[in-house]
Amino acid sequence: MFEFKQTGQQQKQRFRLRAWVAAVFALACFGVLVARLWHLQVDRYEGLAARADRNRIAVVPIPPRRGEIVDRNGEVLARNYRAYTLEVVPAMAGPLDELFKSLQGLVPVTPADERRFRRRVSESSRYASVMLRNNLTEAEASGFAAHSFLYPGVSLKARWVREYPQGASAGHVVGYIGRISETDVEMLEEEDRLGNYRGTEVIGKKGLEKTWESVLHGRTGLEEVEVTATGRPMRTLRRIDPVPGSKLVLSLDMGLQRVAEEAFGNRRGALVAIEPATGDVLAFVSQPSFDPNLFVDGIDVDNWKLLNESPDHPLINRPLYGTYPIGSTYKPFVALAALELGKRRAGDRFYDPGFYEFGGQRFRNAGSAVYGMTDMTRALVVSSDTYFYSLGPEIGVNALHDFMKPFGFGQLTGIDLEGERRGILPSTDWKRAAYKSREQQRWYAGETISVAVGQGYNSFTLLQLAQATSVLANDGVYMKPHLVRGVLASGSVQVEPTVSEPSYKVPLKQANVDIIKKALVEVVNSGTARRAFAGAPYQAAGKTGTAQVYSLRGGQYRASQIDERLRDHALFMSFAPADKPTIAIALIVENGGWGASVAAPLARKVFDYWLARDGKGGANDVPGAAPPGDMQGEPGPDEDASDHAVIEEDADAPPEIAPAPAMGNTPPPTTDTDRAPPAPATKPRVPPVVKAAGSAAGNIAP
Missing domain, CATH: 3.90.1310.10 (Penicillin-binding protein 2a (Domain 2))
Incomplete structure (x- = not known):
């Protein structure tokens, strides 16, 4: 009995011990749990609460509305x-x-x-x-x-x-938007702007859409939304409205733009019209053009092939990217250089026997025309090559380079579009930098002769010629050319102008400027452009020009016997009214023939719209005007054939005179001065615009 009692007592003690151990273990576990809860709920409350909110709250970016683009009269180009x-x-x-x-x-x-x-x-x-x-x-x-x-x-x-209601009209100016690429993302990261593009799928790719992207895009907004575990929105907690992009007010006049584009018809070329007093670009034409609407959501393969493989290269921005020898339109500036540098007076008479002989070689007028005793005004009116050939050695290439530079030749104008080319304003320093061999680096005296008539190594953009014409019309005051006249910020009624002051003034004697202007008036009244401007209700001043595409090499030019794309370029520079110019124009019709019969009538149509505003008296109503698409062949008796000079070589000419390829009217390679061009062409050369801009291909949709 006693043993049974003792055994029961031991069992109770073991049970109590186990119970205490279990109780202590349970309390320890609860202690750990309480400590963990304290750590999570108190110590780490702020961090975990924020994380929980982030899981519960979604931050949704709100893309801003892109700014509109309108012309100077409020006509919409992009909306x-x-x-x-x-x-x-x-x-x-x-x-x-x-x-x-x-x-x-x-x-x-x-x-x-x-x-x-x-x-x-x-x-x-x-x-x-x-x-x-x-x-x-x-x-x-x-x-x-x-x-x-x-x-x-x-x-x-x-x-x-995005929508471009004008279609192809001013397409190169407006440009287009496209989907943001990896390259764009890298660029935005480098500029610390990527955060402002959250939720945005497109970005400016070309034209003003690209140049003014930061202004047009606006500021992205955001919305904090409470969502379920599956991501379905429940309610909006907070919202910051996006700020729309600013409106661009352009200097373009779309009425004038359309008139100029229609005047080209189906011909290739470029035109730039500038208001001299302000630098406002009134028209900026590159023909043919393209429809920016094709690129908004990715261009399809068929349309891309049509644009990219077209022999007319519609994707090339010709006024900005195409470089050309500008022929006789260069002569007014050469004449002004002669006056300013004291190399020749306007009244000095020079005998023109129909050729200029230098170093045993003869540089002839077109058709071997003989103009007899010629002063500066008559030389410009009849476009005497011989007169300007003789000015080349007198002035010298370096002095000519230094004089032309402030007018904008061979310089970046700084217009608010990307892709501008510098062109070539030749000098001895340029040639040494452009070529590698000592023989090619040497500047020959005969090369200056070709440069003086706008050929040789000269290679300029139409924008540069238009700007130089504007500076001349403005008596040497250089206003930076610009397409955006002002910016209208969201919610504002005040347009902020982009250019208001002159960049500088070219130091010129007013008397010399007046001489050149009067001569250009005579070109229109009685010279090579008189037929195009017959009966005009305003007085214009200008100069026709015809630039070769390939070397004649002593032969005679016959337009009907050569390929259309190897025919001469037709050019014209002009401003009006002559006494107080409100518009300056430079234009080129590629392979169009003669400046007097093709380019000048086109300018007349533009002037009629801008100055007369009656819609009458257009280029096709002018005697001698060429209808659209009609390529002119050989010049008539009143036309400017001055750029087809024939060179007669003397077998005994000394070797230090320029070699044959550089002596005649062989145009130089139309490349940028940033890299050395090949040797001057010795065989027929393709026009300066030869390939489309490949960067547009980045927005192709299969």
Whole structure:
């Protein structure tokens, strides 16, 4: 009995011990739990609460509305409209083939849409929202909205879509937008602007859309939205409205722009019109042009091939990128240089026997025309090559270079468009830098003769010629050329001007400027441009020009016997009214023939619109004017044939005179001065604009 009692007592003690151990263990566990809860709820409250809010609250960027672009009269060149898009998060949408099939009844998805979508998915994360269809109709949008619950990961969104209502008119000026590429992202990161592009899919790619991107884009807003675990929005907690982009007010007059573009017809060329007193670019024509609307959502392959493979190169911005020898339109500036540098007086008479002989070689007038005793005014009126040939050695290439530089020849004008080329304003220093061999680096005296008549190594953009004409018309005052007249910020009524003061003034004697201006008036009244401006209700001043595309090598020019794309370029520079110019023009018709019969009538049409504003008396109404598309052949008795000088070589000519390729009217390679061009051409040469800008290809949709 006693043993049984003792055994029971021991069991109770063991039980109590176990109970205490279990109780202590349980209390220890609860202690650890309480400590952990204290750590999480008190010590780390702020950090964990913020993380919880971030899981519960989604920050959604709100892209701003892009700024509009209007001309000086308020006519819209670029605007926005609201459109519906269908976007898909691939990771949440399930098998894509099944999704495309099930959507057909609500929102048709074409094979092109599928290819574009798959390409975009491959370029981004599977958890990113990718556009499947854009520009949905109201019926398609409402139909999908009613059945959206059946399509997880698919959402209907509204976005701003860019539109260019003028189409191809001023297409090179306005440019276009396109999808943001990896290169664009890198650029935005470098400039610390990427944060402002969250939620934005497009960026300016060309023209003013690119140059003024930071102004047009605006400031991105945001919205804090409470969402469920599946990401469905519940309510908006906070919103910061986006700031729309500023409006660009251009100096362009779209009425004048259209008149100039229509005057070109189906011909290739360029025209720039500038208001001398302000530097406002009134018209900026590059023909042929392109429709920027093709690039907004990615250009299709067929349209891209049409643009990129066209022999007319519509993607080339000719006034900005094309470089040309400018022929006789250079002569007024050479004459002014002779006056300013004291090399010749305006009244000095020079005998023109029809040729200029130098170093045993003869440089002839076109058709071997003989002008007899000629002073400076008559030389400009009849466009005597012999007179200006003789000025070349007297002035010298370096002095000519230094005089022409302030007018903008061979210089970047700084216009608010990207892609401007410098061209070539030749000098001995330029040639030493451009060529490698000692023989090529040497400047020959005979080369200056070709330079003095606007040929040889001269190679300028039409913008530079227009700017130089504007500076001359403005008595030497250099106003920076610009396309954006002012910026109108969102919510503001005050337009902020972009250019208000002259850049500098070219030091010229007014008496010398007046001599050149009067001579240019005579060119229009009784010289090579008189037929184009007959009966004009205003007094214009100008100079015709014809520039060779390839070397004649002593032969005679016959337009009808050579390929159309090897015919001469027709040029014209002018300003009006002559006494108080309000417009200065430079234009080129590529392979158009003669400046007097092709280019001058085109300028007349532009002047008639700007100065007369009656829509009458256009180029096609002027006696002797060439209708659009009519390529002129050989010159008539009143036309400017001065750039087709014939060189007769003397077999006994000393070797130190310029070699044959550089002596005649052989134009130089039209390359930038940034790199050495090849040797002067010795065989027929293609026109200066030879290939399309490849950078536009980055916005192709398959």
